[in-house]
Amino acid sequence: MGSASPKESRFGRFFHTSSVMCFETEACTCNRSLASVLLGFSKNTYYRFMQNPHINWLRFTILLAEKIINEHLKDLTSDQRADCFVFDDSLYSRTGYKKTELAAKVFDHVSMTYKKGFRMMTMGWTDGSSFVPIASSLLSSKNDQNVIGTTKKIDKRTIAAKRRIMAQSKGTDVVIQLLDQALKAGLTAKYVMFDTWFSNPHQIVQISQRGLNVIAMVKKSSKITYEFEGKRMNVKQILNVCKKRRGRSRYLLSVPVKVGDPAKDGAQIDARIVCVRNRSNRKDWIALICTDMTIDENEIIRIYDKRWDIEVFFKTCKSFLKLSTEYHGLSYDALTAHTAFVFLRYMFMSVEKRDDGTIGELFSTLSQVLSTILGNFILKYGPNREMAPGESS
Structure with a gap:
């Protein structure tokens, strides 16, 4: 080395x-x-x-x-x-x-x-x-x-x-x-990952412009919107207007969206939002966003699981x-x-x-x-x- x-x-x-x-x-x-x-x-x-x-x-x-x-x-x-x-x-x-x-x-x-x-x-x-x-x-x-x-x-x-x-x-x-x-x-x-604290359209567009794909958790905020079927909607509105998957499916919803505003963020990119049941509360849900349109929903969920490694790192360093x-x-x-x-x-x-x-x-x-x-x-x-x-x- x-x-x-x-x-x-x-x-x-x-x-x-x-x-x-x-x-x-x-x-x-x-x-x-x-x-x-x-x-x-x-x-x-x-x-x-x-x-x-x-x-x-x-x-x-x-x-x-x-x-x-x-x-x-x-x-x-x-x-x-x-x-x-x-x-x-x-x-x-x-x-x-x-x-x-x-x-x-x-x-x-x-x-x-x-x-x-x-x-x-x-x-x-x-x-x-x-x-x-x-x-x-x-x-x-x-x-x-x-x-x-x-x-x-x-x-x-x-x-x-x-x-x-x-x-x-x-x-x-x-x-x-x-x-x-x-x-x-x-x-x-291949990917850049972070949680909701850094997940905003401007940040995602900036990273994509550097040739990297993003997988992140989406904020459930009414102020953050995405273009879906020609309309600007937040993630809650997107979930409400779409039909959820039933049964024991690993995810509730998967839809393509456009991220960013060309006027504010300098560009607009394609992405996929995947809504998943919250493990700690089955009545709740979380949303993931991925700018790599070539991988499926299960792969997005599997890759995002790797983000937990940094939490283990913090715990090890402090303890x-x-x-x-x-x-x-x-x-x-x-x-x-x-x-x-x-x-x-x-x-x-x-x-x-x-x-x-x-x-x-x-x-x-x-x-x-x-x-x-x-x-x-x-x-x-x-x-x-x-x-x-x-x-x-």
């Missing part, structure tokens, strides 16, 4: 011996404090490294993900298997840290309340077997009144300033920025990789660096997980042997085994 070029992420100018040691320490000492590790440098060196405003951590994670995906994982993925870019955000909590730079009151759509911290906008790649985080941005608030943390005046030509400008941009705009940088680095996928709890600094640059290192650890895990399944017959044979050994062990030493004559319990 290749390595991301230090020069391309502006790492090279600061890549001296102490920086390498800091990098290795942060990447490989999850769940361990600095005091428990034998360091060849002081803690001040470590903190200066984390707060360095010149390192482009966004570029670094994108380049590393490109190497892992294109040179390692894609060779293990069938051409018939749909790989996808997935976008979602998750709360990066900073409760109790009022002086954290750019920390804001952000809306948490899980608890449906405002909390202190950031929205960690994340882009990932999945083929249904492996998930690789590609890039992220800790989003503050575009409204200065909601920003409760400190702000710094920085030269707008620098990486640090561009990072902060992105932090106070709209989430939908950041999605396009991250996607453009990933495509420029050489990453590709096991110490996202937002390991580093307690107040610098926005340092928090960005910490997030990049958490992504790096997850990349290691994805590669390690996929490696075991790539050794073919040897993997199958080892699995069978281990199962046999485990079975014999249980029979011999298990609690329900029969006692040998003269053997005491």
Whole structure:
């Protein structure tokens, strides 16, 4: 597997011996404090490294993900298997840290309340077997009144300033920025997926203009309309005027629509809306939209199931990789660096997980042997085994 070029992420100018040691320490000492590790440098060196405003951590994670995906994982993925870019955000909590730079009151759509911290906008790649985080941005608030943390005046030509400008941009705009940088680095996928928070006609048209198909969940909003049979309707109206499928069908409705307004969005594209019963509430329904008109409804539903991989990623990062709890600094640059290192650890895990399944017959044979050994062990030493004559319990 290749390595991301230090020069391309502006790492090279600061890549001296102490920086390498800091990098290795942060990447490989999850769940361990600095005091428990034998360091060849002081803690001040470590903190200066984390707060360095010149390192482009966004570029670094994108380049590393490109190497892992294109040179390692894609060779293990069938051409018939749909790989996808997935976008979602998750709360990066900073409760109790009022002086954290750019920390804001952000809306948490899980608890449906405002909390202190950031929205960690994340882009990932999945083929249904492996998930690789590609890039992220800790989003503050575009409204200065909601920003409760400190702000710094920085030269707008620098990486640090561009990072902060992105932090106070709209989430939908950041999605396009991250996607453009990933495509420029050489990453590709058949589909782009996201949930209702980023699903609007303008966003779908923008992504389609970049040569990518979209599969997303549709908002049940009266303000978002699609062209259906020559009329502008929202998704609820479309469902009401169409005949639903009866019985135990996997989906209720499938109709072709046109997305976007040429005057507002610059183009209008063909898409298909598929209405599906809600698993958690059979009386409710959800709607999916797909711009690939060549695949059927069952394939749309199957591919969208892969979006759940990013939810597993968020849970793993917060529960096991110490996202937002390991580093307690107040610098926005340092928090960005910490997030990049958490992504790096997850990349290691994805590669390690996929490696075991790539050794073919040897993997199958080892699995069978281990199962046999485990079975014999249980029979011999298990609690329900029969006692040998003269053997005491």
